[in-house]
Amino acid sequence: MAELRLRISGIGGQGIVFAGRLLAQALAEEGKEVALRYAYGAEVMGTPVHSELVVSEEPILSPYFREAQVAVILHPRAFPEAMGWVERGGLVVLDAALAKNSVPPGFRVEARPFVQRASAGRPGDPGRLAPVAALGFLAKLGLFPLDPLVRAAGRGRAAQENLAALKLGFEL
DSSP: OOOEEEEEEEESOOOHHHHHHHHHHHHHTTOOEEEEEEEEETTTTTTTEEEEEESSSSSOOOOOOSSEEEEOOGGGGGGGHHHEEEEEEEEEEEEETTOGGOOOOOEEEEEEEEHHHHHHHHHHHHOTTHHHHHHHHHHHTTTTTTHHHHHHSSSSTHHHHHHHHHHHHHHH
């Protein structure tokens, strides 16, 4: 991997910021150069939220990028903004609830039921583990290794939930 520009998008309450931090921590512990930044509205809960990561083998000159090579989009409210920042030919990973045909031609598209499966049995859950499941799916696609994510997710008070979400995403 020369450089990976990744944007994870959803709404406040879904764990978008947490997923960005988790991936950044996991890859930094593997010796990768990582830059992470967030973008969200003042209201946060229920409004679009984005985690943006640059991952590289070389020093990163700027954490900012115009177009993501890979975009994960987990909520319809974040979709229009997030799609406007994906490079042509890039990979768009959607929650299955977003219509696959809403992505214009010229992008690789993968859709999986991240929100539905990650929030199963949790009434009122906006899919807060869906971004972690999406990371598991990206690892399955070979964008980065799963093992560092498992190590990073295995720490902290929600370790079991996070590990289960990674496994779920890897199996989707």
